[in-house]
Amino acid sequence: MASVIEHISDETNRENVYKTKELNLWYGENHALKNINLDINENEVTAIIGPSGCGKSTYIKTLNRMIELIPGVKTSGEISYRGRNILDRSYKVEDLRTKVGMVFQKPNPFPKSIYENVVYGPKIHGIRDKKILDEIVEKSLKGAAIWDEVKDRLNQNAYGLSGGQQQRLCIARCLAIEPDVILMDEPTSALDPISTLKVEELVQELKQNFSIIIVTHNMQQAARISDKTAFFLSGEVIEFNLTNKIFSTPSDKRTEDYITGRFG
Amino acid sequence: MVSEKGSFSIQKLIEEKKKNKSAHTIIEKLVPFILLFTAVLSVLTTLGIVFTLIFETFTFFSKVSFIEFITEKKWYPFSETKGTYGILPLVSGTLRVTLIAIIVAVPIGLASAVFLSEYASERTRRIIKPILEVLAGIPTIVYGFFALTFVTPILRQFIPTLEIFNALSPGIVIGIMITPMIASLSEDAMTSVPNSMREGALALGSTKFEVSMKVVLPAAISGIVSSIVLAISRAIGETMIVAVAGGSTPTWGWDVTSSIQTMTAYIVQVSTGDAGYGTTIYYSIYAVGMTLFVFTLLMNLLAQYISKRFREEY
Numbered sequence: 001m002a003s004v005i006e007h008i009s010d011e012t013n014r015e016n017v018y019k020t021k022e023l024n025l026w027y028g029e030n031h032a033l034k035n036i037n038l039d040i041n042e043n044e045v046t047a048i049i050g051p052s053g054c055g056k057s058t059y060i061k062t063l064n065r066m067i068e069l070i071p072g073v074k075t076s077g078e079i080s081y082r083g084r085n086i087l088d089r090s091y092k093v094e095d096l097r098t099k100v101g102m103v104f105q106k107p108n109p110f111p112k113s114i115y116e117n118v119v120y121g122p123k124i125h126g127i128r129d130k131k132i133l134d135e136i137v138e139k140s141l142k143g144a145a146i147w148d149e150v151k152d153r154l155n156q157n158a159y160g161l162s163g164g165q166q167q168r169l170c171i172a173r174c175l176a177i178e179p180d181v182i183l184m185d186e187p188t189s190a191l192d193p194i195s196t197l198k199v200e201e202l203v204q205e206l207k208q209n210f211s212i213i214i215v216t217h218n219m220q221q222a223a224r225i226s227d228k229t230a231f232f233l234s235g236e237v238i239e240f241n242l243t244n245k246i247f248s249t250p251s252d253k254r255t256e257d258y259i260t261g262r263f264g
Numbered sequence: 265m266v267s268e269k270g271s272f273s274i275q276k277l278i279e280e281k282k283k284n285k286s287a288h289t290i291i292e293k294l295v296p297f298i299l300l301f302t303a304v305l306s307v308l309t310t311l312g313i314v315f316t317l318i319f320e321t322f323t324f325f326s327k328v329s330f331i332e333f334i335t336e337k338k339w340y341p342f343s344e345t346k347g348t349y350g351i352l353p354l355v356s357g358t359l360r361v362t363l364i365a366i367i368v369a370v371p372i373g374l375a376s377a378v379f380l381s382e383y384a385s386e387r388t389r390r391i392i393k394p395i396l397e398v399l400a401g402i403p404t405i406v407y408g409f410f411a412l413t414f415v416t417p418i419l420r421q422f423i424p425t426l427e428i429f430n431a432l433s434p435g436i437v438i439g440i441m442i443t444p445m446i447a448s449l450s451e452d453a454m455t456s457v458p459n460s461m462r463e464g465a466l467a468l469g470s471t472k473f474e475v476s477m478k479v480v481l482p483a484a485i486s487g488i489v490s491s492i493v494l495a496i497s498r499a500i501g502e503t504m505i506v507a508v509a510g511g512s513t514p515t516w517g518w519d520v521t522s523s524i525q526t527m528t529a530y531i532v533q534v535s536t537g538d539a540g541y542g543t544t545i546y547y548s549i550y551a552v553g554m555t556l557f558v559f560t561l562l563m564n565l566l567a568q569y570i571s572k573r574f575r576e577e578y
Contacts, residue, residue: 110464
């Protein structure tokens with residue numbers, strides 16, 4: 001079945017951060033991503049939706065090559081990030097991940113103080129000046145809308161925070177190295193509704209300065225926060241378009257069935 | 265109850281079986297008492313040992329002054345006139361051997377643990393880990409002969425002044441003996457650090473080594489420290505290796521090339537010799553045993569303190 005990817009009328013003329021060309025991915029024998037073609041713009045929120053097992057998490061993990069942690073993964077095709085193919089062996093994965101941050105499904109702060117969590121990234125990249133680090137901590141925590149809640153207890157263990165606060169701390173940790181792109185893999189699936197709302201508002205603010213790609217199970221969330229939406233099904237991109245188009249006038253029957261809740 | 269289909273009712277069958285179950289009920293009631301008895305038995309045995317140790321140690325100190333015991337730098341119990349009982353030479357013997365063992369075992373053990381937990385493939389780990397555990401099961405007397413007949417001659421080629429019996433060789437071999445323990449237990453601690461933390465660090469552009477050193481190691485530190493302290497306790501209490509390869513000359517100081525005697529080796533010497541019951545020498549082994557006990561107890565308390573103090577909770 002050919003996937004329907006319209007030419008997206010886009011008045012903004014934003015540059016692409018990612019261009020995916022004919023990406024295929026296998027877990028051993030299992031063909032998990034089939035011929036993916038997707039261009040992702042900078043300073044936008046791109047949502048990836050689809051039922052469980054459709055390959056959406058696999059795809060986002062390919063964008064910073066975290067997928068390589070799973071043994072037996074093979075890829076073909078090309079993903080170019082800012083013009084360079086990241087699937088090329090010569091692309092150093094640490095360099096890529098310094099540019100492309102990631103927020104995970106479950107909050108995963110380090111078992112260290114809030115302060116140490118935020119400065120971890122800058123420190124491993126060689127920033128040691130205490131003054132600069134202090135500034136980074138304040139800026140990042142403010143950026144993640146959690147500064148007011150934690151400014152008086154920066155030296156306490158991050159695991160004393162609530163789930164929602166931990167997730168915003170993880171976002172702050174990610175902001176601390178000022179990445180270009182932030183990948184979010186179902187960042188609110190382990191959070192309560194109020195924390196979810198806070199993270200969603202945060203995503204809206206962050207897109208001023210960052211390109212955000214977010215995988216979500218929650219279609220309302222995609223509709224609320226994203227500029228564009230890609231619908232994945234069985235490892236294929238069925239439809240990729242402006243979010244309001246996808247949710248109002250989907251051009252593929254399967255997209256319509258999914259967003260109206262007929263399956264998934 | 266009558267079942268609608270078939271000729272039997274399950275409820276009825278269960279009811280009938282229950283009638284023959286009086287023996288079962290008795291067992292059910294007895295089991296907790298049997299289990300309690302076995303638990304109490306081991307506690308009582310331990311208390312008995314400690315009590316005997318304390319009791320005989322008191323008898324020893326009625327014959328030898330406690331101040332002499334802890335300050336005197338000479339240990340000559342077999343003197344023909346009057347024995348001198350200063351524990352320091354035996355303590356220094358034990359400490360020298362233990363220190364060498366730690367210097368050998370901690371770096372190698374930790375490096376192996378990092379390798380096994382962070383770098384080795386599942387297959388490699390499955391092969392190496394059981395081998396490590398087999399190493400931990402080798403009888404210590406074998407290590408003793410290994411030290412005396414293999415390690416000492418090699419060391420003597422590099423250090424000509426090394427005596428046949430010395431602290432260096434048994435120290436190194438005890439280090440080899442406790443390395444698997446540190447490696448295996450530290451590996452357990454590091455493997456139990458959730459993968460999500462490694463992913464979090466990798467996603468920030470860390471290299472594998474940075475993840476191991478700055479995230480996994482600190483997160484597992486309490487388990488690692490416990491494994492090291494446990495290993496040190498074993499090194500302090502190790503007997504056969506030092507009895508075979510360390511010699512029987514109690515000396516005070518830090519020389520590792522000449523013959524020494526550790527606390528444990530002294531106890532072996534007296535126990536297997538012909539010191540008569542009731543003599544001061546006989547009681548002295550209890551005092552030495554007590555000292556050894558205090559040392560390992562302190563190590564265990566230290567381990568608990570450190571592992572609490574540095575625990576990174578997740």
